[in-house]
Amino acid sequence: MVVRLYTNFWSNHEANKFTARLLLHHFLSKENMEWLAQYAEFGLMNEQKLALVFVREVGAIDNATYRQLDSSITHARVRLEIHKLCDLGFLEKKKARS
Numbered sequence: 001m002v003v004r005l006y007t008n009f010w011s012n013h014e015a016n017k018f019t020a021r022l023l024l025h026h027f028l029s030k031e032n033m034e035w036l037a038q039y040a041e042f043g044l045m046n047e048q049k050l051a052l053v054f055v056r057e058v059g060a061i062d063n064a065t066y067r068q069l070d071s072s073i074t075h076a077r078v079r080l081e082i083h084k085l086c087d088l089g090f091l092e093k094k095k096a097r098s
Helices: 030-042 046-058 063-069 075-087
Strands: 006-012 017-023
């Protein structure tokens, strides 16, 4: 079994704070795969499925975090894929943190 370590890092230099999340489990467990089955009819890309699981685990995702799921993804593709998830009603767009 291959286990990938997923990390999420957010920092605020002005407030001198940072948040690091390490998800130390098999990201697509049997439970996650069963949960994702409800989205099978939508033809989601693997990164979109990972993003949905990430949101399920953490509560939110932004463009930078989405790119961390697969570093080969371009900024333009991230925007398109997240927009599709929003258009389908799976994600709700929020204003960026300041």
